[in-house]
Amino acid sequence: MSKKRVAVLISGRGSNLQALLDAKQDVYEIVLVLANVPGALGLERARAAGVEALTLDHKPYGKNREAFERELNALLIARNIDIIALAGFMRVLTPYFVREWAGRMINIHPSLLPKYPGTRTHERALEANDAEHGCTVHVVVEEVDAGEMLGQERLRINPGDTPEILATRVLELEHQLYPRCLTEFASRV
Ligand code: GAR
Numbered sequence: 001m002s003k004k005r006v007a008v009l010i011s012g013r014g015s016n017l018q019a020l021l022d023a024k025q026d027v028y029e030i031v032l033v034l035a036n037v038p039g040a041l042g043l044e045r046a047r048a049a050g051v052e053a054l055t056l057d058h059k060p061y062g063k064n065r066e067a068f069e070r071e072l073n074a075l076l077i078a079r080n081i082d083i084i085a086l087a088g089f090m091r092v093l094t095p096y097f098v099r100e101w102a103g104r105m106i107n108i109h110p111s112l113l114p115k116y117p118g119t120r121t122h123e124r125a126l127e128a129n130d131a132e133h134g135c136t137v138h139v140v141v142e143e144v145d146a147g148e149m150l151g152q153e154r155l156r157i158n159p160g161d162t163p164e165i166l167a168t169r170v171l172e173l174e175h176q177l178y179p180r181c182l183t184e185f186a187s188r189v
Pocket of ligand 1: 010012013014015016017087088089090108109110118171174
């Protein structure tokens with residue numbers, strides 16, 4: 001069986017992208033990394049790994065989200081992409097794009113969904129005095145940070161944990177979780 005062709009969409013640092021690149025790519029192959037932010041650090045990671053790295057800046061499209069996404073879609077189709085993995089892609093996608101990639105796009109989110117969709121997840125877990133926190137990989141659907149859960153990793157919140165400490169601790173779990181979930185997902189789609 002041929003490997004699934006994966007595009008990873010990023011907006012910044014790309015540490016999850018690095019984990020996906022470093023994993024044993026038995027059933028998937030990352031063939032494209034695309035950032036919506038010029039100069040995103042993750043683009044360098046892609047180049048260092050010999051993977052095509054593209055920037056599609058969303059700014060010139062202004063409020064026309066769909067025009068940006070149509071361009072994005074064309075780039076993906078031209079490269080025969082099978083699966084999109086969102087990895088710190090900080091842009092909400094419209095129903096148009098989500099429908100185009102229904103069942104073929106996954107995301108990693110830094111909370112134990114369904115708790116804390118959206119932003120400030122570490123702050124909110126602390127404010128709620130939660131005992132546990134973690135991260136989730138899920139299939140992308142029109143509702144933000146919803147969709148079938150493919151896996152979760154959890155940790156115990158320690159006294160003295162700050163949002164920054166939690167972010168670092170959760171990120172380590174993300175790097176274990178995402179390659180595992182992408183591998184499983186790529187084996188079944
Ligand atoms: C990660 O913590 C990821 O879960 C989060 O952004 C960070 C990206 O880090 N994603 C979201 O909040 C999406 N809603 P990275 O660029 O180093 O992978």
